[in-house]
Amino acid sequence: MAVTDFFFALGVPVACELDRSQLDAHYRQRQAQWHPDRFVTASETEKLQALRHTSLLNDAYSTLKEPLRRAEHLLQLKDSDAATYPAPRLEPAFLLQQLELREELEQLGSRRDAVALAALEVMRQAVESQWTAHWHEFTAETARQDWCNARLSLQKLQFLHKLQEEIRHLEE
């Protein structure tokens, strides 16, 4: 199935970094025009069309506003050869580091005292700066259309995202 181009649907340039205020404005303007509430007295066909179109807009917006999901969508659109060559392998050093972070997180989770909370905060910041670094890599790779390395970076971002979610979960 062809992938629907969410960037096109919301009228924003196909890129990693995007202007959030432009994205928001375009989404709202299109919603205001297409929302089923604007078609309450219209025919069934028009109602269905409004429903379909706003559904697409909602899907597009929720995808593009999250950096990771935006990155995944970007690769889906651009990296059309993805299925034809084997998936690149993450370097062992990165995997090992992830494993260590995860173990540390588990220990902190079982302690839940003030010291553990402070350590959790340190870890959160460390993971965040790693994320930023890999995000910049990914941005650069997509800009020069280096899809193979971009896929590697995306995998790293996915790992880090998962870790961030778990840290957040523990903090609650």
Add this chain to the structure above:
Amino acid sequence: MVLFSIAEPGQGRARQVIRRKRAVGIDLGTTNSLVAVAKEGKAQVITDMHGRRLLPSVVNYAAGSSPLVGDDAVEAIGGTTISSSKRLMGRGLADIHYQVPYRLKDSGDGGMVLIDTSAGAVSPVQVAADILKTLAQRAEESLGGELDGVVITVPAYFDESQRQATRASARVAGVNVLRLLSEPTAAAVAYGLDKQLEGTLIIYDLGGGTFDVSLMRLHKGVFEVLATGGNSALGGDDFDRAIADWICRQAAVVVNATADYRRLLRLARASKHALTTNERVPVLWGSWKGELTRSQLHELIDGYIDATLSACRRVLRDAGIVATDISDVVLVGGSTRTPRVHDKVRTFFGREPLCSIDPDEVVALGAALQADVLAGNKYGDGALLLDVIPLSLGIETMGGLMEKIIPRNSTIPLVRAQEFTTFKDGQSVMSLHVFQGERELVSDCRSLARFDLRGIPPMVAGAARVRVTFQVDADGLLEVQAEEVVSGVRSSIIVKPSFGLAEQDIAGMIQVSMQSAVEDKARRSLRETQVEAQRHLEALRTALSADGDTLLNAEERQSLLDAMHLLATAAAGDDTSLIERLTEHLNNHSRDFAARRMDAGIKAALAGQRLDAVGDTL
């Protein structure tokens, strides 16, 4: 999927209305319901003929008569009186873990719970329909004609089956629903917050039995629900129970009897209300005499209020927003009148909450404003209200796991598809079970629907591609379709949630409601005929006693008395056409007598005699 359409957006609106549409907002509440209408941009509550604003959400069913609704039902003696049935909407018997003052029974097919009444089993949908019908009638009388449409509010936490049930009750009541609107959104609209250019709002809704918090963002006329949370078993009733239990502890008594406990709860509530203006109140229970102070009250209820604030904290976190980002806090629900609630909310958000509109009416008023916009009376003027689904939707996968297809707090409408495959060679049927909830195991989520996709051509395991599509419309109503895409064999099915009543059930209810409309009409015409017959008989009796002896001979007199007797007997019965025929019969017999009386009256007047009799006849 259609990406861009050639049709001009909003073209359907070209068929513009000449007459202003009669559109109202209805707050279908757990305890009370009400209806409001917008006139020139201002919403007002529509009262009944006695000036009452709130309609108690109470219905009384008795065998052989039409249901009584509202205050009439509260005062009804006999029959079965049903209250708070909103909690039963879209619920099965297994979901009800609390006491209700009436008998519930299983529908037999795992569907929605039924209430046993002296007029037979009644579905919660029917109860809601009877309340809706009463409110719609109230509005029609006030607005002078049939309603074009209504906006009905539902709690933001209402899940799929509860929304379906609400829709169904509107159909049974014969009202056209423009939109199901979430209660917090309606409250924000009532305060005109949708007119602001920008803002981040919290709607804090503490009712008798439920707590609901919603976070919304407003930006240039688009109103977006960012996240919702709450607790469906937390409310002002908990305050009352806490005070009641405190009284029991202090008085060292145990209150078991239902009637006594109800009396104790009333005392607790009265004490709570008294403490909104006084520092301390005397409390009397039996021989025990004590005093409840405000600080003691706070100790009793702070735990519950703090629980509401935790829910607020979770909602803020979900949306990645801090309390200081909030520009407005709106208070909804009767329990926000408790000063302690007000104070704690103000401290938590660091700003004075909005409470100038009656917290019991604010939702209906907002719904009325939105109904006005949706009906096309104010197109282009109203804000666009974007809603989210309160709970994730998904299907069961191997091992009883919940695979979420649409995560909670997703903006609707939304269509999302996911592919699944067969796990056995040659598998021709795939069972799909739709759930709603946040937990990992489907056993902890709510089952919405189950259906089979049949006719999958034989393939090896994992080769079939079954695309399951979830479509949620602007009201939050779900439609699920499944189709096998590999073979090109397209078989798809649309499911209705199992708790949302089967189509024939709804059709049946509509028929009964139409039938009863016919019956109601017949009953009214019988009553009118009876009254008319009585009026005739009464007039003749008076005339006979005045002039019967002088103007009629014995035979004439007897035949008139016979005709009167016949009619009097018939009028006591319920055969409308018989009463009509005998009224006509009596008229024929009395015509002569009436003419003679007229003559006699004129003669008497000319002779200057019996003036009083003339006056009596004319």
